[in-house]
Amino acid sequence: MRTRQETRDLIVMSVAGTELAGELDGLAQQGWRLWKAEGVDDILGLLKARPRTCFAALLDLRGADPRQAESTNLDHLVPALTATRIGWVAGVVQKQLEQPWLRQLIHHYCHDYVTLPCASTLLGVVLGHAHGMAVLSSGDGQDQADGPDDAMIGESPAMRSMRQMLQKAAATEAPVYIAGETGTGKELAALAIHRRSARRERPFVVINCGAIPQSLLQSELFGYERGAFTGATQRKLGRIEMAHTGTLFLDEIGDLPMDSQASLLRFLQQGSIERLGGHEEIHVDVRILSATHVDLAAAVAEGRFREDLYHRLRVIELRQPPLRERGGDIALIAAHALSHHAREATRRIRGFSPCARQAMQRYAWPGNVRELVNRVRQAVVMADGPCITAQDLRLEASDLCAPETLDAARCEGERAAIERALQRNGHRLAVTARELGISRVTLYRLMARHGLRDREVTVGAIRRS
Known part of the structure; x- marks a missing residue:
């Protein structure tokens, strides 16, 4: 059954009356609603008819007369x-890319381009990125019904x-x-x-352990009675009690001291607490969520975390993916950060230069989303030009900004498309070839041309080890 979030709207327009054949059928099967x-x-x-809807749009320029396009300027x-x-x-x-008017059109108005005919799976990925950028540009985020995902930007698998x-x-x-870096x-x-749970109207309380x-951690978690210790001049509710009927999020649970681990385990088993200095059992109805960047299983093995508490907390385990595994999401998050912090700039920032976009895709992002947002915010303030460069982001540009020929640009685009497809499909060559609309033999040849075969061998060796 197709979920509501998977349905996105796509506009298709041809300037010369050309028709897309199987691509549109494939897109419809991916959950696109076509207009x-x-x-x-x-x-x-x-x-006007759909004021709250964001669209991706495919502008089919095949067959466009370059003389007519230049004379009308496409106004x-x-x-x-x-x-x-x-x-x-x-x-x-492909041959249209040699026409200056078309390159200018793509540069000024389009998020990306594809050469047609194109495999519907690859086309769907490119359109998905454009749709995500439209959502960010609109300032509306997702539909209000999908509010919980507003800040979780990304269209990657x-x-x-x-x-x-x-x-x-x-x-x-x-x-x-929730595990994650x-x-x-x-x-x-x-x-x-x-926000998606039945407790959405109730408190959401966070404590960073x-x-x-x-x-102070025991009193923060469980609260205390007046006179419980020197300076306790009045009763104070703990975070657990404050979250009654709602959700308690224990961040960095791996840093919780052993004595607090025992107290937390007792609460999870009995569903009640005692404030420090008190003797009354207080029933608390709360849903527990926890997270940490450390390996809790290793902490249990080393005796730094209680095994019984570990199993109590880890009934359902989710893994938040690192930014380096999210491909095109990097550009979406960077654009969102730029839009959010644009008011801090002393001049109008148009966006990111090609070298900045390439540098962001190639950087490993050890600090993940937080590092990306912080680098973009600093670049907004410090950039001297109309576009943020790799240097503004304090990323290594090397040869990324060097002038390149059209053939070099095509080669780089082909290599990047193959590499992204391999990542999306877990480096399964047969599946990757089908997605790209080429034979497996052709994929082997292209991988060898772009130096990806050695990397593939390395990946295979790692998986077998």
């Missing part, structure tokens, strides 16, 4: 090409899978443990679970 437009008026009318298309709720992708044939798991976890009352957005995932001194 065919004969001209700009159709598109503007659709935007009649500008109102549609500049609409904030539409992410445009140009469809061309890893993030789509994560959203599906979040939805399933939210439908239960079982404790959820620092900066991947574990708290956002916990908040998404809460690694940020509170050990001497």
Whole structure:
């Protein structure tokens, strides 16, 4: 059964009346709702009729007369090409890329381009990125019904899978443990679970177990009575009690001291607490979510974390993917960060230069989303030009910004497309070849040309080890 989030809207318009054959059928099967437009008026009318909808749009430029295009300057298309709720992708044939007017059109108005005919799976990925950019540009985020995912930006397979798991976890009352590296957005995932759950109207309380001194952690968790210790002049409720009927998120649970682990385990077993200095058993109804960047299984093996508490917390385990595994999400998150912090700039920033986009894709992002957002924010303030460069982001540009020929650009685009397809399909060559619309023999040849065969061998060796 197709979920509501999987349905996205796609506008298809041809400037020369050409027809797409199997691509549209394949896109419909991927969950795209198709809208065919004969001209700009159709598109503007659709935007007016659906004021809360964001669209991807495929502009089929095959057969366009370059002389006619230059004479009209495509002025009649500008109102549609500049609409904030539409992410445009140009469809061309390879030889058209040599025409200056078309390159200029793609540069100014489109998020990407594809050469047609194109495999529907690859086309769906490119259109998905354009749709995501349209959502960011609109400023509306997702539909209000999908509010929990507003801050969890991404269209990569890893993030789509994560959203599906979040939805399933939210439908239960079982404790959820969220694993992931620092900066991947574990708290956002916990908040998404809460907002999708039956407790969404109740409190969502967060406590960072690694940020509170050990001497204060017990009182922060369980509260205390007046006179419980020197300076306790009045009763204070703990975080657990404050979350009654709602959700308690224990961040960095791996840093919880052993004595607090015992107290937390007792609460999970009995469903009640005692405030420090008190004797009354207080029943608390709360859903527990926890997260940490450390390997809890290793901590259990080393005696730093209680095994019984580990199994109590880890009824459902989710893994927040690191940014380096999310491919095109890097560009989406960077664009969102730029939009959010643009007001801090002393001049108008148009976007990211080609070398910045390439540098972001090639960087490993050890600090994940948090590092990306911080680098973009600093670049917004420090950039001297209209576009953020790799140097502004403090990333190694090397030869990325060097002038390149059209043949070099095509070669780089081909290599990147193959590499992304291999990552999406777990380096399974037969599946990757089918997605790219080529034979397996051709894929072998292209991988050898772009130096990807050695990398493939390395990946295979790692998986067999």
